[in-house]
Amino acid sequence: MLAFVSDVRGLGELDRDDQVLILRRTFADAGWEAPRVLAALEDAPLYFDAVGQVRLDRWSAGRTVLLGDAAWATGPFGTGTSLALVGAHVLAGELGTQADVPTALARYEEIVRPSAQRAQDEVKPLAIRAMNPRSTAGVKLQRAVLGVAAPVSGKLGGLVGRLTRPPADRFALPEYPAA
Numbered sequence: 001m002l003a004f005v006s007d008v009r010g011l012g013e014l015d016r017d018d019q020v021l022i023l024r025r026t027f028a029d030a031g032w033e034a035p036r037v038l039a040a041l042e043d044a045p046l047y048f049d050a051v052g053q054v055r056l057d058r059w060s061a062g063r064t065v066l067l068g069d070a071a072w073a074t075g076p077f078g079t080g081t082s083l084a085l086v087g088a089h090v091l092a093g094e095l096g097t098q099a100d101v102p103t104a105l106a107r108y109e110e111i112v113r114p115s116a117q118r119a120q121d122e123v124k125p126l127a128i129r130a131m132n133p134r135s136t137a138g139v140k141l142q143r144a145v146l147g148v149a150a151p152v153s154g155k156l157g158g159l160v161g162r163l164t165r166p167p168a169d170r171f172a173l174p175e176y177p178a179a
């Protein structure tokens with residue numbers, strides 16, 4: 001995966017050759033395995049898009065309901081899969097236990113929305129910039145911070161895990177009777 005921060009929107013709408021050209025220019029001096037990866041772009045299948053979030057005022061209208069990324073995409077930051085499964089569990093559980101569909105859909109949103117919101121809010125622009133440094137100094141700083149954090153996280157394993165656990169992992173799953 002090649003990721004970079006850009007202030008320009010709409011790059012995902014360019015044709016394949018232009019997207020490959022942008023990747024080649026952006027990562028031309030990245031070193032390490034970059035030349036091999038860029039060379040392979042010539043005839044490799046390519047998926048190129050902007051990272052974004054989906055924020056909707058409500059997740060259902062009538063009997064139509066959204067779930068997972070379609071309702072609350074957080075971006076590829078380690079919460080989307082868990083939250084989609086949590087949402088599916090709650091949606092099925094509420095549909096199976098409430099008296100009618102509108103009540104079930106309202107309850108589903110009431111239960112899942114706080115976690116989805118928290119997962120979205122925890123994606124900070126500063127963290128995204130730190131993950132995608134734009135200068136040599138930025139790369140050095142990132143490596144220095146990771147060099148300190150990695151061994152500490154090994155030693156303090158459980159504690160660091162608890163502090164950095166994504167919001168989806170902190171969700172207390174409601175129990176529903178088997179259908």
Ligand SMILES: Cc1cc2nc3c(=O)[nH]c(=O)nc-3n(C[C@H](O)[C@H](O)[C@H](O)COP(=O)(O)OP(=O)(O)OC[C@H]3O[C@@H](n4cnc5c(N)ncnc54)[C@H](O)[C@@H]3O)c2cc1C
Pocket residue numbers: 001067068069070073074075076077078079080081082084
């Ligand atoms: C590069 C990247 C890295 C990621 N890394 C992580 C990670 O490390 N951890 C994590 O938790 N999440 C990660 N995510 C996010 C995660 O992949 C999504 O949040 C998750 O897949 C959402 O599940 P979903 O079922 O809502 O949507 P999707 O997985 O997108 O499923 C939707 C499905 O609907 C199909 N579809 C679309 N339109 C139609 C149609 N008209 N008819 C029929 N089918 C249709 C699509 O083909 C797709 O299979 C990452 C995402 C990306 C892009």
